[in-house]
Amino acid sequence: MDKFDVIIVGAGLSGLGAAYTLAGSGLEVLVLERGDYPGAKNVTGGRLYVNPVRNLFPDLFENAPLERFITHEGISIMAKDRSVTLHYSGNELTDEPHQSYSILRSKFDRWLSERVEEKGVAILSKIRVDDVIKDDGRIVGVLAGADELRADVVIACDGVLSLISEKAGLRSSPSPQNFALGIKEVVALDSGVINERFNLEGNEGAARLFVGEVTRGKFGGGFLYTNRESVSLGVVVGIEDAAEEKLPVEVPALLDAFKKRPEIAPLIRGGGTVEYSAHVIPEAGFKAMGNLHGNGILVAGDAAGLALNIGFTVRGMEYALASGYFAAQTIMKAKQSGNFDAPTLSMYKRLLEDSFVLTDLRNFQETPAVIGNPRFFSHYPELIGAIMKDVYSVPAGPKNRLYPTIRKHLTLSELWALFTDLKGVMKI
């Protein structure tokens, strides 16, 4: 029977982040991954914000196979027949070090796993972990098929569904309202074509979010990220909203309709789809987090629900990398005392609380409830679209004065509702 110091379930960003940090500590670490290779089961929108984790992983990002550094931000409010777009670019986005990069996970995670292996940590792919081994109320290892693998401590880095945390009794069966479903196509395009269509120079990149009609007024939105030689295009929708009969189309059709929008179609013209993926995203933030640790076990990344959508920025991967790092720090400390019970491992939660991870999640804990307001996805996109339509319109006869034109849309009851909704926004 094999006995390790640490078993890490899942070679995503939290698992690899933990393994990278533990490498060289003298601890015997085993990473188990169910895919053919690390990254084979991992999906992002997506972009990685590097600033929060740069110091935790010094020098790692310099040579990493990231796609493009994002210099052009955009958010579009989409009504049925029109849309309003806000573009943002600033010198700080062009200056080094770059704040964020588009990323393709199969490529990046595989590369990171090779760095982890170089540092002497064993990663076994094609292994599905089926259960945890419990002994007297503590987790003492995992079961993978007929193999019993024992360890002082297990880190559950098995992603958003985290069957491992469930089996360890750290969280109860999840509620669908706390999750969104993301679906995505990677559309191949020549890098020169991407640069022309998105006004980019060299390896600059664009990131765009879309809200409103793209999810038929339900919670969620569309996204577009430019990669080096492809565009990641997708739709995210709340799982409960998507299940409602009220949504007039089935989920896969949302993406097809999005691709046909006049705002999108010219951007991907001539591009061939090379992959279609889907992934669930934790959306409920701080208030729906499961237990982060137990006797002999820590939970990191999506498995712990560490993700944060605040409308303009949608983040998860930095929290995964950082939580892996802090899980590793906790374990190295626990090893000194030789004690891996829950009180010792509670250091993990303290480290997360002192870091940007739980500080962000706590600060933004009201956000899911606020941005869950259905008026942001149906009423306001149509209202803003209607105002802009009238502002730009030049009729055959005389044009109305501007103020009454706008005021016509903003009735007293409209202003009152807007005031109420904005009061909610002030909690963010």
Place this chain on the structure above:
Amino acid sequence: MSEMLDLKAKLGLNVFKPAGEPHIKIKQGMEKDLRLKPAVRVCPAGLYSKIENGEVALATVDGCLECGTCRLICGTEILDWNYPPGGTGVQYRFG
């Protein structure tokens, strides 16, 4: 616009390694359960379908994107849900 593909063609772009037993099954006697119905709408691979007398069928899991949406929306009283065995199922090349 780029090419428009139907769902089957999209799934055909993915690298997929079949396993023996299906990793998701509707539990026996649950085919008519109302909690199963939303799976038809939300499954991004379109694997669930309505058949006669209000039953929902999962004819195949080939093409499953392993997102877990059906597990979340239908629950484990309805579905026997697991990930496919190691080294099988979808293998993303871009992710």
